Amino acid sequence: MMTKWMAKGYLWLLLALLYSPILIIMIFSFTEAKVLGNWTGFSTKLYSSLFTGGVQRSLVSALWNTFAIAMIAATVSTLLGSIAAIGIFNLRSRTRQVMNFANAIPMMNADIITGVSLFLLFVSFGVSQGFTTVVLAHITFCTPYVVLSVMPRLKKMNQNVYETALDLGATPFQALRKVILPEIRPGMISGFILAFTLSIDDFAVTIFTIGNEGLETLSTFIYADARKGGLTPELRPLSTIIFVTVLVLLIVINKRAEKSKS
Amino acid sequence: MQKSDCIIGVEHVSKFFGDKAVLNDVNLSVRKGEFVTILGPSGCGKTTLLRLIAGFQTASEGVITIAGKEITQTPPHKRPVNTVFQKYALFPHLNVFNNIAFGLKLKKLPAAVIEKKVKQALKMVGMTDYEYRDVDSLSGGQQQRVAIARAIVNEPEVLLLDEPLAALDLKMRKDMQMELKEMHKSLGITFIYVTHDQEEALTLSDTIVVMSEGKIQQIGTPIDIYNEPINSFVADFIGESNILNGLMIKDKLVSFAGHEFECVDEGFGQQVPVDVVLRPEDIYIFEPSEAAMLTGTVTSSIFKGVHYEMMVQTPEGYEFMVQDYHCFDAGQEVGLLVKPFDIHVMKKERICNTFEGKMVDATHVEFLGCTFECREVPGIEPETPVQVEVDFARVILEDNEEDGRLTGEVKFILYKGNHYHLTVFTDWDEDIFVDTNDVWDDGDRVGITIAPENIRIVQSTKKEGSGK
Numbered sequence: 019m020m021t022k023w024m025a026k027g028y029l030w031l032l033l034a035l036l037y038s039p040i041l042i043i044m045i046f047s048f049t050e051a052k053v054l055g056n057w058t059g060f061s062t063k064l065y066s067s068l069f070t071g072g073v074q075r076s077l078v079s080a081l082w083n084t085f086a087i088a089m090i091a092a093t094v095s096t097l098l099g100s101i102a103a104i105g106i107f108n109l110r111s112r113t114r115q116v117m118n119f120a121n122a123i124p125m126m127n128a129d130i131i132t133g134v135s136l137f138l139l140f141v142s143f144g145v146s147q148g149f150t151t152v153v154l155a156h157i158t159f160c161t162p163y164v165v166l167s168v169m170p171r172l173k174k175m176n177q178n179v180y181e182t183a184l185d186l187g188a189t190p191f192q193a194l195r196k197v198i199l200p201e202i203r204p205g206m207i208s209g210f211i212l213a214f215t216l217s218i219d220d221f222a223v224t225i226f227t228i229g230n231e232g233l234e235t236l237s238t239f240i241y242a243d244a245r246k247g248g249l250t251p252e253l254r255p256l257s258t259i260i261f262v263t264v265l266v267l268l269i270v271i272n273k274r275a276e277k278s279k280s
Numbered sequence: 281m282q283k284s285d286c287i288i289g290v291e292h293v294s295k296f297f298g299d300k301a302v303l304n305d306v307n308l309s310v311r312k313g314e315f316v317t318i319l320g321p322s323g324c325g326k327t328t329l330l331r332l333i334a335g336f337q338t339a340s341e342g343v344i345t346i347a348g349k350e351i352t353q354t355p356p357h358k359r360p361v362n363t364v365f366q367k368y369a370l371f372p373h374l375n376v377f378n379n380i381a382f383g384l385k386l387k388k389l390p391a392a393v394i395e396k397k398v399k400q401a402l403k404m405v406g407m408t409d410y411e412y413r414d415v416d417s418l419s420g421g422q423q424q425r426v427a428i429a430r431a432i433v434n435e436p437e438v439l440l441l442d443e444p445l446a447a448l449d450l451k452m453r454k455d456m457q458m459e460l461k462e463m464h465k466s467l468g469i470t471f472i473y474v475t476h477d478q479e480e481a482l483t484l485s486d487t488i489v490v491m492s493e494g495k496i497q498q499i500g501t502p503i504d505i506y507n508e509p510i511n512s513f514v515a516d517f518i519g520e521s522n523i524l525n526g527l528m529i530k531d532k533l534v535s536f537a538g539h540e541f542e543c544v545d546e547g548f549g550q551q552v553p554v555d556v557v558l559r560p561e562d563i564y565i566f567e568p569s570e571a572a573m574l575t576g577t578v579t580s581s582i583f584k585g586v587h588y589e590m591m592v593q594t595p596e597g598y599e600f601m602v603q604d605y606h607c608f609d610a611g612q613e614v615g616l617l618v619k620p621f622d623i624h625v626m627k628k629e630r631i632c633n634t635f636e637g638k639m640v641d642a643t644h645v646e647f648l649g650c651t652f653e654c655r656e657v658p659g660i661e662p663e664t665p666v667q668v669e670v671d672f673a674r675v676i677l678e679d680n681e682e683d684g685r686l687t688g689e690v691k692f693i694l695y696k697g698n699h700y701h702l703t704v705f706t707d708w709d710e711d712i713f714v715d716t717n718d719v720w721d722d723g724d725r726v727g728i729t730i731a732p733e734n735i736r737i738v739q740s741t742k743k744e745g746s747g748k
Contacts, residue, residue, distance in 0.1 A: 176369050176372075178365040178367060178369035179369050181334075181336050181356070181365075181369070182363070182369040182371075183371075183382070184335075184336070185334060185336075185361075185363045185431075186357075186382050186386065186430070187357050187383050188357055188386055190355075190357075192386065200373040201372070201373065
């Protein structure tokens, strides 16, 4: 009885430690106080000012940039990753192992290393840094995750299905479009959502590839804002909204994974 | 057979994976409307042959024709054949109707025509009213019916079936066999059917092609293959059989199991070693009497439903499998009789192991990638190519691989009444044949030794006799 109670207590303590920072932000997003930690009564004013332009224009444009970058990066990496997964899957088992390993390295690599190396790459090729370089960088680190989420669908597929389509008169491209694509679509969607969330919250890679033309994404904006002294109060409701959105997306991914398992 | 009758021609086709030959110079001609079964144990190349005809793989050598047109390099979607796979391979995201309509839609046929054809195909396989069912909700047998409908709806010239019933249970398999045979009759198209199940092959086919190790062993009607197997592999693979070493004394007289028997075979020559096949149902078994050609003791008797299967040991040391409607209990003395036309005599493929080798010095010879000690052979220079002969019974197999001069894997076991005849695939990639009384299993790793006095050196004068 005692051990059971302690196990439960430990679990709750752990959850409290993990989630208290987010909970504090969420609670204090419903008050007007400029300084975090002062409770001046319940209010949704920060939410309304977030949506009615009460905040700096730079926050709005940072938000917009973040969304656009995530959208483009997720779309492109979903395409690249799916094609790569099909290619890797059809390799001989030896080469396939090597490729799977090569695919795993960028995921394990520290973000800061990826960021610095991409920075050096762009500089040495004389590419001026800005929106494009950020998108390219995000595609780079998102693609392996798409490969990883498409691969299990390919493995689960009946290996004769593609051949059957050819046998029934489909060209290789038609077989890909009419048979392989519907089979791996759930994996592609999961991969897209994963890439999207990864892109939204990336800071380390973004800061090295964003250049100094004044382009800001949400993460770089918050970083700069915090260093200027004190966070803009509207960031509290914004963080809350982003957290809830990502949470919903994650639940969707997990539900899909469960469904495909059964 | 007229040339114009030939729907599929396979000429000198070989297929290599790396340097391993999966198919080795295969020749096959299939007549229009025939039901041909390619039969063989797993790994014999039968599926590869089917995949070459379907176009999923291309031949390394040789030519394949369909209806007189060469299609060796044609991609699968341009061939007038359709395939049914063992694991159904239905498209899981499409319902039954759309699965069957897949090929027709690619041909851009009008919707009304497609609907009519799909309904016909469903009726053909006995699945009317299943159009809008999800394929995952169907049983294995139903899924295979849909897969067959999906293939035949395209009206192919040839239907290829790759072990289509292997995943079904026995009862369902028997039902589907009958239905396939009916379907073949009413459609009138050519069926090429791959299976490892000899009973299925005998039941369904007009022609059976027996394959082993990438080569065609025999082509014939089920009755021919069963009654006149061309070699001991076919005899052993098709049905149950007693295979014994024999000696053809002269025309119509053969000796085996320590006795001489009258038979109907001629033209083997005199005093020629042969293989003798007796089907267990062709041996008469009765209480000991004057009529008995052989006597023996029943060692086991098992009820098999229709008949009893009994093992009979003769005093000469040979064991026979006998099937009869009457039961003789274990321990009982019996007499056996075989009619002359039930004795099948086959030419032996080889009577001893023959290898290409070369002399190392006067008492050493190199073959199978190893150097063996042998009796002193005077007058042969080192490095001279020679032929080496070793009797089957003189090859010694060791449990421990390290104890042998070279190592190998047991890949084929034939019981010859009083001993086992093994084919051992050595790591030098050549077969060595062994007669032994010890029991080995398929796939056992063994060490191989040969005593010096059992190695016969034959100075190779010409190339003649190599591989015999």
